[in-house]
Amino acid sequence: MAFEFETKPKFVTFDMNGTLIKFAIADATREVLGDRLPAEIADAYLQATKAYRIDECMGDYKPFHQIIANSMERASRRLGLEYRESDAKAVYDIVPTWTPYPGVTAALNRLAEEVPLVIITNSDTEMGERLAANLEAPFKTVITAEESGYYKPRLAAFEYMFNKLGVTPDELVHVSASPMYDLRSAAILGIKNKVYVDRGFEHDEYWLGYERITDIADLPVLFGLPRPAAS
Missing domain, CATH: 1.10.150 (DNA polymerase; domain 1)
Known part of the structure; x- marks a missing residue:
C-alpha cells in the first residue's frame, strides 16, 4: 500500500476529545x-x-x-x-x-505499529490521562493544557508540543476533527501533513491542506497499513 505522506513522521499527534473520544x-x-x-x-x-x-x-x-x-x-x-x-x-x-468513537481503538493500535502516537488535548492532566486510558492504545505521551499552560487553538500550545517532542512541524502528522481548534493553528505553524477526521460537527475547510477521512479505519491506510479488522 502506498504511503500517503512524503516522509515517515517522527510522531502522529492527535486531538483527543471530539476526534478520538466522543465529546458529548x-x-x-x-x-x-x-x-x-x-x-x-x-x-x-x-x-x-x-x-x-x-x-x-x-x-x-x-x-x-x-x-x-x-x-x-x-x-x-x-x-x-x-x-x-x-x-x-x-x-x-x-x-x-466518555468513551471512544467506534473503531478508534483498533485504528490507533494498528497505527502504533508504524509510528509513535501523541495526544495534545484541552484537558486537565488528571482528566486527560483518564480519557486517554479509555482509548486502550499506546501513547508516547499525553500533553494537556494544564501541562503547557495553553489551550488550543492558541499557537503556544502547539509550540510547546514541538519543544517537548524535539521536532519541527514538518516531522509530524496532526490528526483532528476540528479545523477551528486544531487544523487552522497547525497550518499556520507549518504542519504540512494533517488529517481531518470529519465527524460532521464542523465545516470542511479544505483550503487548510489536509487529508479528509470520514472513517477512522482509513487512518492507518494513509500510512501504508491495512485497515484494521471490523470489530
Whole structure:
C-alpha cells in the first residue's frame, strides 16, 4: 500500500476529545439541567456555551472545570437562565466517563505499529490521562493544557508540543476533527501533513491542506497499513 505522506513522521499527534473520544458535552449539559433548560432555547443555549468555551480558551490558562463554569455562566446570563455552580461541576464530573468513537481503538493500535502516537488535548492532566486510558492504545505521551499552560487553538500550545517532542512541524502528522481548534493553528505553524477526521460537527475547510477521512479505519491506510479488522 502506498504511503500517503512524503516522509515517515517522527510522531502522529492527535486531538483527543471530539476526534478520538466522543465529546458529548451537549448531552451532559442537557442531562444536568433537565427541565430547567427550556426546549425552546436549548439549542441556542448549547451553541452559546460552545462559543464561550472557545472564547475562554483564548485567554490566560485556567483549569478546564473553570472553562466549563464560565461558559455556562455567560450563556445563562445571556439567555436569562439561572446559573448554578453545582451544575457546572456536575457536567465536568461526567467528562471522564466518555468513551471512544467506534473503531478508534483498533485504528490507533494498528497505527502504533508504524509510528509513535501523541495526544495534545484541552484537558486537565488528571482528566486527560483518564480519557486517554479509555482509548486502550499506546501513547508516547499525553500533553494537556494544564501541562503547557495553553489551550488550543492558541499557537503556544502547539509550540510547546514541538519543544517537548524535539521536532519541527514538518516531522509530524496532526490528526483532528476540528479545523477551528486544531487544523487552522497547525497550518499556520507549518504542519504540512494533517488529517481531518470529519465527524460532521464542523465545516470542511479544505483550503487548510489536509487529508479528509470520514472513517477512522482509513487512518492507518494513509500510512501504508491495512485497515484494521471490523470489530
